[in-house]
Amino acid sequence: MSLIIAYVGKKGCVMASDKRKIGYFGDKQNLKTLEDELYSGKIDNDDDFLARAKELGISIKITDDANKLKIVGNTIRGEVSTKGTFETRRRRIYGTTNGYQIVELLGSDTESRKAGESGVIIFGNEYAKRLAETSIQRKWKASQSMRYMGEIFQSILEDVASRTPTVGKNTDVLIQRPKFNKTEAQKHLNITIDHDIKVLTKFRQELTEKLVQQNLDIEMANKIINHGEVGKVVNIDGNMLFVQLNDKTQAVDGNWKQKAAPGQNVLMFTESDNVKIGDKVIIENEDLCLKKDKSSLKCDIILCSL
Missing domain, CATH: 2.40.50 (OB fold (Dihydrolipoamide Acetyltransferase, E2P))
Structure with missing residues (x-):
């Protein structure tokens, strides 16, 4: 339920994303039906989305305040995530001047890591990506300033949001312009990403310990003798x-x-x-x-x- 658009080149990196997150609860088969209709573009606004979910008996919580972009070192990190039964799957792009890396994580374990030097990268569901790609082909000019690129990306996000509930109208835009050549960019990305994943690993360990303690608290509280x-x-x-x-x-x-x-x-x-x-x-x-x-x-x- 995200759309992230990034440009990486010799001028720097500009990244834009929506802020929408959607939580579901209900019958798995009905949920699949809803998602199929949603991702195919059959549902094109929030009201129809909520109405269709109600027909299928699916409870939905929509929020438009999620922060999907973050400055990490001299890079911008964009992340889309999917929560599974036991682990969270994350897809991240780290971008800076003259370089980017795309990292896929399961929990805090790295499943894949790919590097590139320049280009426009889009994260999102296939329908939202197609809409964004069409708009980029119509509006994009590589000679534009980074600030203007950010404004274009923002307008594309808003346009896509008006055509699918998978993307929200609230947006974030971040720009980074450090002076890196292609070799320096990948070196900086490697150091930054390695550290960032270590931070994630530590956070997950602390969260696990906290959850274990909470479970112990609940278990022992239930054993307290009242009579x-x-x-x-x-x-x-x-x-x-x-x-x-x-x-x-x-x-x-x-x-x-x-x-x-x-x-x-x-x-x-x-x-x-x-x-x-x-x-x-x-x-x-x-x-x-x-x-x-x-x-x-x-x-x-x-x-x-x-």
Whole structure:
């Protein structure tokens, strides 16, 4: 759901893109029907797109604020991406003066990498690309300034957006004009792209760790005991009680690290003077207390089931 147009030559690099992203949810077969109609050009505006999606029972979320272009070093990076079940597939173009590279990634793994020196490159679905190519052939003049090229690309994007919902009317245009010859350009691109992919790899690793932690948080939160017996008093020292956990209860800290296993003792505090060895400790309505008289207890650990 993107259209990116790039020019790379001896003057520099200019790149333009729309900002549309579309999310789908619904029956796979109906979704395929919708996409086939969309990519063939049978649906030519947003209203018809939403109406047809509704007919097919497909939920759609359209946003027009996605940033598909970015300055990286002395290059411009354009990216289109498709989210799969397990991985995101990315197609990127990195452009600078006298050179570009097209990189295809699955996750953060490089599947292909191709280099070129100059030309007009278009990323997008086949229908949107055909519309853009026709407009470029009509409007393009290589002698134009980089700024004017950017304005032409922007007008082409807006024209394509008026003819297919796969492209949005909001656009971005970026220009880079470093002084590189063809050899310098590829050297700079190699260094820039290698570093950029390493940044992506690190980001994905951090995201994976965050998701793992979130899943752990959810799993452990579901194990927190809100009701039932957790142990018994085995020792008393003033207002301090040593409570032996039963065989179904463990104690963890705020990071879910186990502090006491079933059968081990944990420290609790009481304000009652009527505590005896063997008294049962329970959680009732999320409150920690003695079973016999509901005297309140406090502790600095979290009690969870196994």
